Amino acid sequence: MSSVQSIIDALCEKALHPDRTVAESCKQAGKEAVGFYLYAPEELAYAAGFLPVGIWGGSTEIKLADRYLQGFCCSIMRADIEYGMRGTYNRLRAVMLPTVCDTLKCICENWKVAVPQVPIIPVVYPQNRTLPAGEEYLREEFSRVRRELEDLAGQSVSDAELEAAFAVYEAWREAMRAFTKVASTHPQTVHAKARHLIIKAGSFMDKAEHTREMIQLTRLLAELPEETCAVRAVATGLVGEPLGVLDSLRENDVAIVADDLAQESRQFRVPARAEGDALSKMVWRIADQKGCPFLYEPEKTRGQKLIDLVKENKADAVITLQMKFCDPDEFDYPIYKAELEAAGIPLLYLEVEQQMDSFGQIGTRIQSLAEMLL
């Protein structure tokens, strides 16, 4: 029987080697992979017999992408174009990218030219997503994506297959929510870096397989005595990277006990509504997502959501992992910063890029936060 540590180690290993993991997952499931970033109708690709895998950039030297993008472009997207041009993504049958910010609009367009060997399927999410016209539009947009995936697969997707795929994803999301809850009481075993990698591994595995691992891990973890740490923090931003930041958190005994990261909880925190068919449920999951910088929300509830997360998880502080040049996140920051200040919650702002190699100053800031909260 697997121990907690061996499951964690195995998942971390998978997350650290996406290339190998994707190859193994494809082989095991007998499927071909389709890439996605941020939000994408993964269930459609899954139903069409593909293995959806995350393309979240990476820490690599940017050379080829300079042909298309200025240096002040978000480092995740620069890395994605770089990998695409370099051939790293040649295994993918297609990629689905959501048009939720100005940069992504341009990336979809450049992709057509820069990475012609991997077809791009842009997914235009409506910003007025709670209006009936917006819901109807998204349904039609998903239907278009479904047709493109069907063409790619050379077979049509039945409604039953889509329902089944949705069920796989919904089970995964439930397992992930259960895991993050238990992980928050075990901040040593599930330290910042392990937490990130365990979740990220799901990006490169068959979701059914990842769900099985997560259920077992959560069950074993719950049997262990609860643990303490110096600082319990809530992370917000795009991704919990680069890893150097997480190393620094661990060195200072700062744990991430809950998150509002695009790559992590925002992928699974919204449960499906009970009614409707799979397509409607997919549309409503977008309508019901709140406090996300990429989805229009005039009430801007992100600050309140962070305050709630702090309270629910007995956290001491919020850490902003600001991916440099990510406009939507940068616009939200001053608003929730003021709200957290008013609520008396300490906030640490860390500006990060994927291609960072020096973590000295970041380490100083994290250590200072820990000293401040002593």
Add this chain to the structure above:
Amino acid sequence: MYLGIDIGSSSSKAALLDDGKKILGTKIVNLGTGTKGVYEALENLYAEAGITRADVRYTVVTGYGRLLYKDADRQITEITCHARGMHFLMPQVRTVVDIGGQDSKVIRLDEDGTVRNFVMNEKCAAGTGRFLEVMARVLGCSIGELAVLAAQATEDVAISSVCTVFAESEVISQLSQGAHPNDVACGALRAVAKRVAGLCGRVGMEPEVAMSGGVALNATMVRILGEELGCDVTPAPDCQAVGAIGAALLAREFYRKANPVETA
């Protein structure tokens, strides 16, 4: 006796404190991390106080080079140390500005001297000592001379570029168009002051504002920063040693906490 060491990118500072929180001495050597600077500072300090290393009960090290120094009992960030040192020297201060060679920081203090909040410059060098170094190089002088030049300026030459590379070419073209080096030097100080003022805004500055670190010796810089902030800025006494003094105070605190009987 308690020892505080602050190893910066271009200088090393040390401070010695007794049980009654009296500062027995401070030493500054203009050699930073990775050099013999810190050992030189300690040697001088011990000699002057007439003590040996064995008399030191506890050592706290801080600054950019703190992680590489192995002889301390504990390492603490410069944020916490500057805050502690400043509160000890000037208890009325609520905002501390430190323009360092690599990093600039602004720290908000509570009434009891604890850190409420802090901000540091981002990766970009504008607003740090590095920017002044580049400007000094263009003007063919040292950072110290930059202050002397700026003090004699009759007007400001606006350096609007935030990017250090752009600012360099901007300054070269200003000079070639006949701008006086004094005025350019003054413009360089103002450019840094503007960036630091931005950090002050982000941290929610409150008076009084004081400056620590070597740049506080530059009276022109202190004046310009005050103009940009719209309030008085006071240089801390023994400004270069504020971080080391803070570290020494923390050393005393940690020791007393660990040995309550002996120090009661």
Add this chain to the structure above:
Amino acid sequence: MESALTSKQLLAKLQEEHYAGAMQAKKEGKLVAWATSICPQELLETLDIDVVYPENHAAAIGARKDAPQFIANAEGKGYSADICSYARVNIGYTDIQFSEAENIPMPDLIFCCSNICNTALKWYENLAKLLHIPLVMFDMPFNHTFDIPEHSIRYMRGQIEHAIAQLVEITGKKFDYDKFGEVMKVSSDAALWWRRATDLGRNHPSPLNGFDMFNYMAMIVCARGKESTRDLFKLWHDEMAEKVRLGIGPWKEGEEKYRIMWDGIACWPHLSVTYKTLKKYGINMVTSTYPESWTIVYEKNDLDGMARAYSANYANRNLDYGTGNVIKLVRDFDLDGIVYHSNRSCKLMDFRQYEVQRRIEDATGVPSVVFDGDQTDPRVFSQAQYETRIQALVEMMEKNKIKKQRGDLK
């Protein structure tokens, strides 16, 4: 008498009236809206809501070199120096509420359209939250296909209907569809005259100096639904048509040696130096992508046509469309070169620029340069870099001219 005014004088008068009128309206307790530049202002005009445009206001502040204090204010609140400087200036202004350059009343509602960028959406979201006022938001999905998809048009039309309901509730007025039809017609007419006027830049020499066009643009942004705007552009058109008849070029002194397109918005804080550097070499900017952006023309009372027209501006279209559009400009306006403004504020324009540049060069052989700048943040510009790039462009254009004369190049 009004007819005695030149178009330049009329422009100044209308601009002043626009800003003064909005201040007066606010004083009288009328509703004031803040809106994005290419929004369906027809709805607001129909309901007699006064509108001011923060983008235009920020540009005015930038041009009069008053931007730094507002930028510093916004950055002090935690806004990153990497986000759009119009947004930073405007957010700073909502706090300071006074500029030596130009003033606008604070809004009672916000009117936002995402066809120009998603950044506007984030910016206006923040305004609505900070000012506790209603936000009417039109989402115009980016068109990754050459044509505008049908489901996208249905979505936009649904939003127009929703917006009308929202506005009726906010104003407590009835929506007058007859007046709406009239406003639609005037707006289309004004857009048409804007297009006709700017199209005169095709003549040799061009009577139009593109930096003037940046100035006239203020009214197509701020008052497209007004008859006075239509009349202004007609007057401007007639003046330039007369210049064409007389063979008069863009400047009083100096001849038009090179004809270029300027891609992107102006560097407002460095307007004079960017203009004079070009003029020094006899370079006239005869067009840009902006004439087309405001050619919002559709049939009266055609809501689908209106939706399609608003969704169809350059910034909201795919690479193939953008490329085709610029190639057409190169040919129609007989361009010698292109200057691309890599504008730190505008990621949507920037991140397609390199590829567009390559395609245009391949298709037309017209040389081009890219320079770094910003629309309102004076810190992101280097005069030395700009000058060098322009000089390099002149050298390339000159070489092309010689080739052309030799017949090597058609």
